[in-house]
Amino acid sequence: MNARVLPAVRRRNPLLPRNWVSEELFDFWAGQVHPLWTLRRARARLVSREAASADAVTLVLRPNRHFKGLQPGQHVNLGVEVDGRRLSRSYSPTLLDDGTLAITVKTVAGGAVSQHLSHAAQPGDVFELGAAFGEMTLSTVPAAPLVLLAAGSGITPMRALLRQLQAAGVPGRVELVYWAQTREALCFVDEFNALAARHPNLRVHLALTRDPLNPAVRVGDYDFSALGDLSAAQVMACGPAGFVESARICLQGQVAGFHAEAFSPPATNDVAAETGTVQVELRRSGRTLELPRGTALLAALEAEGLRPASGCRMGICNTCVCGKVSGVTRNILTGEHAAEPASQVRLCVNSASTDLILEL
Structure with a gap:
């Protein structure tokens, strides 16, 4: 008779901290000894803060060993405690030579997180760090022309990409076009001009x-022919949704490729089809709300005083994903409807088209 082979049993190692204390309790007491000591969580300590422009500040953060790193151009979610509430916002860090992260925050009127980071955060403060996300990256340094288009806070991933290109010697032609409202609102201009002075392949263009x-030079009026022949160029654009869409329209058919990330979702064009309200049942909390159609579910829920987990607010990081039991949603980026039951929905870029049941 053949002996029955039983699966190996994984024995708990009593010496491992995770087997004799909860993660929350370990992190709390370890944090009393050193602010960056945690069992698994990535955290970062504020090292310094300095003005980047008239309405932006750059924070230098020291991450702990649990942070897995990022590629230039990617984003991370930064968890901040403001007035006793844990809030999260997405930023695009630049990895500095000493291993710290530079995050530039544009101060937004009424923005709880940006106001706190710009005016209240002090060296020594500790923040939660999410895993890096985003696909606006360079796997290799291109030899073909590269055009970087940035508006407002969209300049932060471009700074990281330019540092990557600098490390490679800027072997190909690079055109940076940077929009801001006024000269005082520009960030990193001295740094960019210094790079351009050292690397003839890099040119910096400012549009105010x-x-x-x-x-006034808005993207829709910009003379891209001044950049030279762009037929073989790859374009990377980052900024508000309207800026990105205008750039895409202007360059359609004139460039070899266009890749973009917008940090605000565009307004829906199908307003007539998305008026009125629907009933949204939140199964876990037992609440039923009347929410407007055509408004992103995340914004609609926040208007009702709820605080679902969120991060980038532009449909990339998936922090706000939750289960949808039933109903039809509409993606406000693409206009597409999704009616599949028992599926996942990103609250920040989807609105309710019919009554919904969500796992919230």
Whole structure:
């Protein structure tokens, strides 16, 4: 008779901290000894803070060993405690030579996180760090022309990409076009100009939309022919959704490739089909809400005083994903409807088209 082979039993190692204390308790007491000591969680300590422009500040953060790193151009979610509430926002860090992360925050009127980071955060403060996400990266340094288009906070991933190109010697032609409202709102200009002075393949172009001394130059009016032949160029654009869409339209058919990330979702164009309200049942909390159609579910839930987990707010990081039991949602980025039951929905970029049941 053949002996029955039983699966090996994994024995708990009583010496491992995770087997004799909860992660939350371990992190709390370890944090009393050193602010970055945790069992598994990635955290970062604020090292310094300095003004980047008239309305932006750069924070330098020291991550702990649990942070898995990132590629230039990617984003991370930064967890911040404001007035006793844990909030999360997405930023694009630049990895500095000493292993610290530089995150530049544009101060937004009424923005709880940006106001806190710009005015209240002090060296020594500790933040949660999410895993890196985003696909606007360079796996290899291109030899073909590369055009970087940035508006407002969209300049932060471009800074990281330029540092990557600098490390490779900027072997190919690179055109950076950077939009801001005024000259005082520009970030890193001295750094970019210094890079351009050292690398003839890099050119920096500034476009100001509210400069009293110069005509307003919005992306839709920009003369891209001044950049030279772009037929073989790859374009990477980052900024508000309207900026990205205008750039895409202007360059359609004129470039070899266009890749973009927008940090605000565009308004739905099908307003007539998305008016009125629907009933949204939150199964876990036992609540039923009347929410407007055509409004992103995350924004609609926040307007009701709820605080679902969220991060990038532009449909990339998946922090706000939750289960949808039934109903039809509409992706406000693409206009597509999704009616499959028992599926996942990203709250930040989907609105309710019919009554819904969500696992919230």
